[in-house]
Amino acid sequence: MFKYIIRRLIxxxxxxxxxxxxxxxxxxxxxxxxxxxxxFANPQGGVAERERIEARLGLNDPIYVQYLRWxxxxxxxxxxxxxxxxxxxxxxIALDSDGDGVNDPPGMRExxxxxxxxxxxxxxxxxxxxxxxxxxxxxxGIAALLIGAILGILIGILAALNRGGLFDNFSRVxxxxxxxxxxxxxxxxxxxxxxxxxxxxxxxxxCATTLDDACPPIYERLEYMxxxxxxxxxxxxxxxxxxxxxxMLDVIGQDYIRxxxxxxxxxxxxxxxxxxxNALIPIATFIGPALTGLLGxxxxxxxxxxxxxxxLVTFQAFTQRDYNIVMAVTIYASVATILGFLLSDIxxxxxxxxxxx
Amino acid sequence: MTSDTTSTGVAHLSGDREMLRSESLMxxxxxxxxxxRLTMLSLFVLLLLIALSALAPVITNALGVNATxxxxxxxxxxxxxxxxxxxITDSRGREVVNKAWLACDxxxxxxxxxxxxxHLSRLLYAGxxxxxxxxxxxxxxxVIGSILGMATGYxxxxxxxxxxxxxxxxxxxxxxxxxIAISAIFRPSPxxxxxxxxxxxxxxxxxxxxxQTFAIRDLDYVLAARALGASSVRIMREHVFPNLISVLxxxxxxxxxxxxxxxxxxxxxxxxxxxxxxTWGNMLTDAQAYFRNDAFHLAVFPGLLITITVLCLYIIxxxxxxxxxxxxxx
Numbered sequence: 001m002f003k004y005i006i007r008r009l010i011x012x013x014x015x016x017x018x019x020x021x022x023x024x025x026x027x028x029x030x031x032x033x034x035x036x037x038x039x040f041a042n043p044q045g046g047v048a049e050r051e052r053i054e055a056r057l058g059l060n061d062p063i064y065v066q067y068l069r070w071x072x073x074x075x076x077x078x079x080x081x082x083x084x085x086x087x088x089x090x091x092x093i094a095l096d097s098d099g100d101g102v103n104d105p106p107g108m109r110e111x112x113x114x115x116x117x118x119x120x121x122x123x124x125x126x127x128x129x130x131x132x133x134x135x136x137x138x139x140x141g142i143a144a145l146l147i148g149a150i151l152g153i154l155i156g157i158l159a160a161l162n163r164g165g166l167f168d169n170f171s172r173v174x175x176x177x178x179x180x181x182x183x184x185x186x187x188x189x190x191x192x193x194x195x196x197x198x199x200x201x202x203x204x205x206x207c208a209t210t211l212d213d214a215c216p217p218i219y220e221r222l223e224y225m226x227x228x229x230x231x232x233x234x235x236x237x238x239x240x241x242x243x244x245x246x247x248m249l250d251v252i253g254q255d256y257i258r259x260x261x262x263x264x265x266x267x268x269x270x271x272x273x274x275x276x277x278n279a280l281i282p283i284a285t286f287i288g289p290a291l292t293g294l295l296g297x298x299x300x301x302x303x304x305x306x307x308x309x310x311x312l313v314t315f316q317a318f319t320q321r322d323y324n325i326v327m328a329v330t331i332y333a334s335v336a337t338i339l340g341f342l343l344s345d346i347x348x349x350x351x352x353x354x355x356x357x
Numbered sequence: 358m359t360s361d362t363t364s365t366g367v368a369h370l371s372g373d374r375e376m377l378r379s380e381s382l383m384x385x386x387x388x389x390x391x392x393x394r395l396t397m398l399s400l401f402v403l404l405l406l407i408a409l410s411a412l413a414p415v416i417t418n419a420l421g422v423n424a425t426x427x428x429x430x431x432x433x434x435x436x437x438x439x440x441x442x443x444x445i446t447d448s449r450g451r452e453v454v455n456k457a458w459l460a461c462d463x464x465x466x467x468x469x470x471x472x473x474x475x476h477l478s479r480l481l482y483a484g485x486x487x488x489x490x491x492x493x494x495x496x497x498x499x500v501i502g503s504i505l506g507m508a509t510g511y512x513x514x515x516x517x518x519x520x521x522x523x524x525x526x527x528x529x530x531x532x533x534x535x536x537i538a539i540s541a542i543f544r545p546s547p548x549x550x551x552x553x554x555x556x557x558x559x560x561x562x563x564x565x566x567x568x569q570t571f572a573i574r575d576l577d578y579v580l581a582a583r584a585l586g587a588s589s590v591r592i593m594r595e596h597v598f599p600n601l602i603s604v605l606x607x608x609x610x611x612x613x614x615x616x617x618x619x620x621x622x623x624x625x626x627x628x629x630x631x632x633x634x635x636t637w638g639n640m641l642t643d644a645q646a647y648f649r650n651d652a653f654h655l656a657v658f659p660g661l662l663i664t665i666t667v668l669c670l671y672i673i674x675x676x677x678x679x680x681x682x683x684x685x686x687x
Contacts, residue, residue, distance in 0.1 A: 018526030026538050176675075180614065180668035182621050185660030188644050192656065196648045292531065299533055300622055304645075314534070315626065318541035330538060334529045 005346060012338045020112070023330040024067050027323050058093065065092050070327075073114060074107030112331060118324040120317075126328045130310060136206050137302070137309030139218055141294030143225060144232035149290075151233070152240025153283065157276060159241065160248035171245070175238040187231045187304040194227065201227050204306035228305045232298055240286065247279040254278075281352050288344030295336040382683065386603065389680040396676030399669035406666055410484030417478040422464045424482045424635065428473030433652040436468045437461035468654055471643065480658055483635035486547055488666070490620050490636070494554035495612035499605055501555065502562020507593055507601075509563070510570030517567075524560045532557055536619060540628045547630050550623075554616050562608055569604055573597050603681030610674035614667040621663050637663045 054060060058069055069077065078087040078095065087095055087106040095103045110116035117126035159168040195201045201223050202208075207215035215221060251257065252275055260270045295310075302311035310329070317325035390396060409416065417423050438457035445455040460468050467477040509517040527535070539545075539553050573579060574597070582592050617637075623629035624638030632639055637659040644656035 014522060015525050015529055018522065019529055022526065022530065176671055177664075177668065180618075180671055181664045182618055182625075182638075182660060182667075184622060184625050185641060185656075185663065188641065188656050188660070191645065192648055192653055299537065300626065303626060315537070318537050318628070321541070326538065330530060330534060333531050333534055337529045337531060 001346075001349065004349070005342070008342050008345065012342070015338060016335065019331060019334040020071055021067070023327045023334075024070060026330070027327055028063065028066070061093055068092070069107070069109060069111070071111050071113055073109040073111030073116060075110060076107070078104060078107045080106035112328070117328040120325050121320065121322045126324045129313060129325065130328060130332065133308060133310045133313045136307055137298075137311060138294070140225065140228050140232060140298065140301070140307060140309065143229045144236060145290055145294055147229060148233035148236025149240055149283075149286075152237040153244045153280070155237065155241040156244025157248055157271075157279075159245045160252070160279075161271065163249065168245075171241055175242050178234050178238040183231050183235065184300050184304055186234065187227065187301065190227050190230065191304070206307055224307075228298075228301050228307055231301050231304075236290070240283070243286065244279065244283065247282045248275060251275050251279045281348070284347045284351050285344050287347060288340035288342070289337075290340075291343065292333070292337045292340040295333070382681065383602075386677075386680040390676060393676050393680065396673055396680075399672040399676070402665065403669040403673065406484060406662070406669075407488060410481055410488055413478065413481035413485060416481060417475070420464045420466070420475075420478070422475040422478050424474060424478040425633070426474060428469065430473065431459070431463065431465075431469055432471055432473040433647075433650045433655075434460040434463070434465050434469040434473075435652070436654050437466045467658060468652070470640075470655055471647065471650070471652075476655065476658065479635045479640065480637070480662060483637050483640055483659065484662065486630060486634060486636045487617055487620060487638070487663070490547055490550055490554070490630075491613045491617035491666075494551045494558065494616045494620075495609055497551065497555040498558040498562050498612055498616075499609050501559040502608070503566050503598075503601065503605060505559070506563045506566025507570050507597060510567035511574055511589065511593055511597065520563065524564060527557070527560050533619075533622070536623055537626070537628055540623055544631065545629065547634065547636075550620065550629060554619065558612065558616065562612070565604065565608060566601060569601055570597055573600050603677065606681075607674045607678045610670045610677065614670035614674070617663060617667055617670075 058066060058074070061069075065077075068074075074093070076091070077093050078090040080087050081089060085105060086103040088103060089095075109118070115127065120126050120129050155171050159171040162168050191203065195203045206224055207221040218225075252271075257270060257274055260274050265274075298309075299311040299315050301307070302309045303315050306312070313325065314329045316322070317329065413424075435457050437460040439461055441455050441457040441461070443455060443458050444452050445458075447453050460466070465475050465477070467475075467480065470476055470479065505520060509520045535557050536553065539556070540550065543549060543553075545553055579592060579596050582596055587595070620629055620636065621638030621641075624636045625641050627639065627642050630636045630639055632642075640659040641656060647653065647655045
């Protein structure tokens with residue numbers, strides 16, 4: 001088992017490497033580039049200022065140098081050995097990149113591999129911004145996952161028990177319809193009827209606006225969570241219920257169920273003790289992707305309900321071209337995905353004794 | 358008496374011959390599909406939507422409206438109500454023109470949007486864009502998927518490893534993030550959006566086709582064909598591809614649905630097709646603001662059309678899968 005985990009982790013290194021290349025290329029391919037955004041903030045600078053910023057940011061360096069600077073930092077590229085605040089040795093890049101006759105200050109970037117994602121456009125540390133936005137995302141995600149899994153599994157079992165019956169067909173239709181409805185539109189409809197017309201739930205946000213921008217504990221603002229959680233869990237319910245139904249029917253056809261039946265065990269014992277427990281095993285494969293969705297935030301749902309989580313900050317970063325946040329989020333979400341799949345596989349191995357690595 | 362015997366004998370013979378000539382899977386599947394009422398109904402609704410969108414210029418001309426003329430005085434007209442009276446008393450007791458009547462009078466049968474443009478004709482033109490993006494992107498992904506999938510599944514080796522690595526990498530980035538990233542950066546036209554969906558969507562189809570090819574490659578009749586000296590290209594064309602048609606058809610239907618949903622979501626976030634070009638997604642962008650303008654109908658129809666289209670596609674996909682399922686007998 002341990003060996004297997006190590007092997008899987010090693011296998012994910014090339015994938016991670018590919019993701020960093022992808023995120024980096026996406027950013028460099030952008031029209032305008034990072035210097036565009038910076039000189040836009042300081043319009044008096046003119047062309048010369050823009051060129052100086054570009055040189056300082058190292059945007060004139062070859063692309064592999066830029067990639068390395070972003071990935072593992074530039075504190076080793078341009079070093080200050082005598083402590084006068086100016087660099088005196090350098091590898092890969094010039095000592096005086098902006099050409100003003102004075103050596104540049106030493107590199108300060110540590111690179112994303114060492115957790116330095118740089119600064120956001122508002123000069124805050126990207127990592128701080130993301131960590132601050134994690135709790136809202138987690139509270140929505142965990143609630144949606146719990147509700148989605150419990151309801152989905154229950155509906156799936158009932159549908160399997162009632163195969164071909166009214167409830168089975170109803171749950172099938174429900175799942176197909178939920179999959180076909182755009183979830184942002186469902187959100188709009190709920191907002192209109194429940195929040196705007198009937199005023200049962202608030203229209204947006206995580207809690208009532210306060211001066212210090214803080215929210216009370218979760219049990220005092222449940223009404224803000226209801227609609228986003230409904231939207232997020234709808235898709236999960238559809239997925240889990242179909243999957244659970246198929247898994248349950250698969251198990252019920254097995255020989256050991258026939259054995260249990262021939263022993264004269266009551267139906268309830270057969271369905272729940274012998275059937276459900278085994279039917280739940282494949283559900284473990286759902287946990288990985290679900291976890292990923294949970295950590296990555298729900299861009300669309302958080303946007304509709306203006307819920308200040310990772311998803312909302314991601315969306316804002318994309319539209320404002322806040323590159324460091326965009327790249328950080330892309331890497332963060334990708335790592336979550338890789339770990340999610342790994343977790344699924346490990347859980348699967350732990351739960352199902354037939355699987356040995 | 359004798360003639361009778363002969364005729365029954367002939368009937369028997371011809372009956373036997375019918376039995377001997379085995380029905381191809383395709384014929385059987387098509388017959389099953391024709392009998393599947395739900396699938397046929399979905400196909401009809403889908404074709405109807407396509408026809409209505411394609412005929413948008415004709416229909417709008419016939420109604421005497423068009424999708425682009427803004428009319429500030431008649432913004433946010435409600436859905437036409439043919440039974441409404443011409444004048445109505447408003448909350449302050451004044452006689453005013455009834456907007457539901459005005460909508461009929463001006464030919465705006467589904468009302469007007471925030472700029473006073475005809476909602477129905479915008480929906481039809483939006484359908485052209487949304488459906489075209491969905492269909493063409495899905496065709497591109499399925500073509501890429503079947504070529505790459507067949508090549509990697511059949512030959513394996515380094516190509517397979519490399520393509521698999523690319524797929525794993527792309528799949529590790531949540532699809533929506535990738536879509537948002539690319540379209541936020543490039544602000545795509547409808548044509549560019551097709552490219553974006555192709556770039557992000559080919560992985561699933563490739564994986565699916567690769568797996569199927571992999572299984573078929575090791576079947577006995579492929580071995581037999583190879584023993585007879587058939588080339589790889591011939592085996593892929595004559596023996597592998599025909600077995601993939603049903604899988605491809607199902608995948609195509611599901612992909613179109615998924616891409617229409619994704620396009621709607623992107624355009625809703627105003628990262629997809631940019632106004633004034635209408636799509637069902639970007640017509641919903643400002644829907645929340647319409648609540649206060651008493652124009653909730655503007656938020657209903659685009660979403661309803663997306664839902665109906667995608668629902669039809671999913672049902673068709675399911676129907677095709679069942680029709681081609683060799684384990685089901687009728």
